[in-house]
Amino acid sequence: MVGVDREYHMADQHAHHDDHAGPSFHLYMYVFGALCVCTALSFIINRIFGENNLTGASIIMAVAAVKATLVAAIFMHLKFDWGKLYCIILPVCVVTVMMVIILSIDAALAWHAYPESAVPFYDK
Amino acid sequence: MAHDAAHSPQLHMGLPLPNGKLALWIFLVTEITFFAAIIGTYMLLRNGQPTKTTPWPSPHEVHLSEFIGAFNTFVLICSSLTVVLCHWCLSEARKKEGADRKALVKKATLYLGITLALGCVFLVVKAFEYKAKIEHNILPGRVFELKDDKNSAHHYKFKRVVKEQLDHIDAHGGVNDEAKKLVKDLLADFDKLTPKQVNERIVGTKHLEKHMCDMPPIPANVKGILEADPHVHVSYSIPYGNLWASSYFAMTGFHALHVLGGLVVFGIYLIAALLGKFGPDNDIDLELTGLYWHFVDIVWIFLFPLLYLV
Numbered sequence: 001m002v003g004v005d006r007e008y009h010m011a012d013q014h015a016h017h018d019d020h021a022g023p024s025f026h027l028y029m030y031v032f033g034a035l036c037v038c039t040a041l042s043f044i045i046n047r048i049f050g051e052n053n054l055t056g057a058s059i060i061m062a063v064a065a066v067k068a069t070l071v072a073a074i075f076m077h078l079k080f081d082w083g084k085l086y087c088i089i090l091p092v093c094v095v096t097v098m099m100v101i102i103l104s105i106d107a108a109l110a111w112h113a114y115p116e117s118a119v120p121f122y123d124k
Numbered sequence: 125m126a127h128d129a130a131h132s133p134q135l136h137m138g139l140p141l142p143n144g145k146l147a148l149w150i151f152l153v154t155e156i157t158f159f160a161a162i163i164g165t166y167m168l169l170r171n172g173q174p175t176k177t178t179p180w181p182s183p184h185e186v187h188l189s190e191f192i193g194a195f196n197t198f199v200l201i202c203s204s205l206t207v208v209l210c211h212w213c214l215s216e217a218r219k220k221e222g223a224d225r226k227a228l229v230k231k232a233t234l235y236l237g238i239t240l241a242l243g244c245v246f247l248v249v250k251a252f253e254y255k256a257k258i259e260h261n262i263l264p265g266r267v268f269e270l271k272d273d274k275n276s277a278h279h280y281k282f283k284r285v286v287k288e289q290l291d292h293i294d295a296h297g298g299v300n301d302e303a304k305k306l307v308k309d310l311l312a313d314f315d316k317l318t319p320k321q322v323n324e325r326i327v328g329t330k331h332l333e334k335h336m337c338d339m340p341p342i343p344a345n346v347k348g349i350l351e352a353d354p355h356v357h358v359s360y361s362i363p364y365g366n367l368w369a370s371s372y373f374a375m376t377g378f379h380a381l382h383v384l385g386g387l388v389v390f391g392i393y394l395i396a397a398l399l400g401k402f403g404p405d406n407d408i409d410l411e412l413t414g415l416y417w418h419f420v421d422i423v424w425i426f427l428f429p430l431l432y433l434v
Contacts, residue, residue, distance in 0.1 A: 025212060032205045036198065039428075043194045046433040051182045057434040064429050068422045075208050075418045077411075084141050085149055092153040096160040103168040 023074050031074045038067045148412045152419050155382075159423050162378065163430065166371040178271055178363045183432050185331075185362055186262050186372070188253075193432030196249050197424060203242035204421045207414040210235035214407035229404065233397040236410075239417075240394055243387040250380050257369070259357055264373065267365030270323055279319035282359065286322055287314060289358045303353035310349065323361045326350060375427055382420045389413050 023031075042063045049056025073079040078089075139146055174180040183190060210232045217228035257263065268282040293299055293307050310317075310325045317325070324332060328348025349356055362368070393410065396402045 023208075025209075028205065028208050028212065032201065035201045035204075039194055039197050039201065042429055042433060043190065046190060046429075051184075051434075052179065057429075060429045060433050064425050067425045071204060071418050071422050071425065075204055075421075076415055081141070081145075084139050087139075088149055088153055092156050096156060096164075099157075099160060100164045100167065103164045104171070 023077070023079075027074060031070050034070055035067055038063050038070075142408060144408060144412050145415075148415055152415065155419060159378070162375055163426065166375060166430065169367050169371060174364050180364055181362050181368045186365065186368055187256050187260055188432055190432045192249060192253065193428050196246055197428045199242050199246045199249070200421045200424050203239045203246070204418050206235045206239040206242065207410070207417050210239065211407060211410045211414050214404050214410055218404040218407060225404065229402070232410075233394070233402065236390060236394050236397060236402075240387060240390045243383055243390065246383055247380060247387070250376065253376075257372075261357075261359050262362070262365060262369055264366055264370040267362050267369060268359055269363050269365055270320055270361035271363045282361070283314075283319045283322055285359055286326070287311075290314070293356065293358065299356050300353045303349050303356055306347065306349045306352055307356075324348075326358055326360045372431060375431070379420065379423055379427060382423070386413065386417045386420055389416075 042060045045056055045059050045063070049059075078085065141149075170180050213228045213232035213235065217225045217232065220228060261267070268278070268285075270279055270282065290307050290311050293304070294311060297304065299307070306325070310322070313325075314322070324346050326349050328351040329344060329346045330351065331348060349358060350360065390413065393402060393406070393413070396406075
């Protein structure tokens with residue numbers, strides 16, 4: 001049992017040292033700069049397009065996705081660990097997207113999406 | 125025999141990652157589903173019932189400033205940077221000896237302190253935002269929604285609450301002269317007006333036109349009390365305001381609790397650092413806490429545009 005524990009510990013240490021082939025100080029600073037620029041960009045796009053504008057909203061959400069990808073890839077070291085972690089992360093992302101799609105079906109097919117004449121038993 | 129056994133290929137179970145990192149990632153994927161459910165529900169509510177004539181509340185209608193949201197985003201991004209720099213210093217310190225090692229650990233402690241301070245700034249800003257919501261009564265179940273022209277009990281409760289607020293402003297002041305005059309005028313006409321007309325006199329024509337409230341006809345050129353002084357504490361109609369408030373407090377509240385959790389861990393590390401028990405051996409601990417902290421940052425990266433901009 002002790003031998004098995006030691007084996008795991010060694011595997012741990014080995015994996016740990018592999019992690020250090022990670023990003024450099026400069027890469028962190030570049031990513032930080034990019035994140036700040038993206039935040040300013042979404043703020044400016046909002047000013048240009050105004051509220052409740054589909055084009056503006058799509059660009060702003062795309063910028064948010066870019067920011068999230070940068071943080072995940074570099075700050076969370078996923079660029080280097082993806083090969084070891086994708087089997088955990090991908091299924092969850094699939095489930096998440098499916099959940100949003102299923103919720104959206106309800107929103108898209110809600111009663112108000114139909115003209116009044118199409119609603120059964122509408123007798124006003 | 126013993127020699128052969130020692131050199132036989134070892135079969136390692138699980139993923140080639142430190143156990144702690146694997147465990148934290150499994151925790152993080154459960155967190156992804158948790159926040160995805162909350163954000164997904166918000167999108168369902170937002171795109172579900174509201175219509176073009178009675179839309180979902182805009183950020184300005186519910187006293188949200190996109191500048192404050194952007195500032196808090198910047199604060200969290202800075203804190204993410206200081207965490208990775210802290211981890212980077214500890215990793216570098218592992219390779220060094222003597223004075224260099226000490227200097228790097230000291231630098232890591234400084235970054236840790238800055239991260240803690242930035243997290244506190246985020247929560248203080250959030251607390252001010254929550255205070256403003258409480259002062260303006262934008263709380264779940266407390267918002268008046270005059271969505272139609274029917275004068276129901278809900279509409280008359282709105283009138284009663286507004287009367288109390290206007291009487292208080294009239295007696296105690298605290299608003300600018302123009303708003304005070306408008307309050308006095310509204311109080312003089314109060315009994316003759318319907319709840320809908322009272323709302324018009326509070327928000328003004330421009331607001332009604334902009335937010336396309338489903339209550340035609342919109343009166344021409346009524347100057348609202350809130351136009352004269354946006355800081356007046358008086359209730360007004362926000363269609364879907366209760367749903368908005370529930371979503372806002374659920375999303376930002378759970379996020380703020382996660383920030384608080386991260387700050388507690390950073391606080392423990394900082395105390396350990398001040399006691400001299402924090403060094404290069406803690407780099408894996410800090411990496412794991414950092415992973416959690418970056419995840420919290422990613423959640424905010426999505427909450428900021430969804431609540432403050434779009």
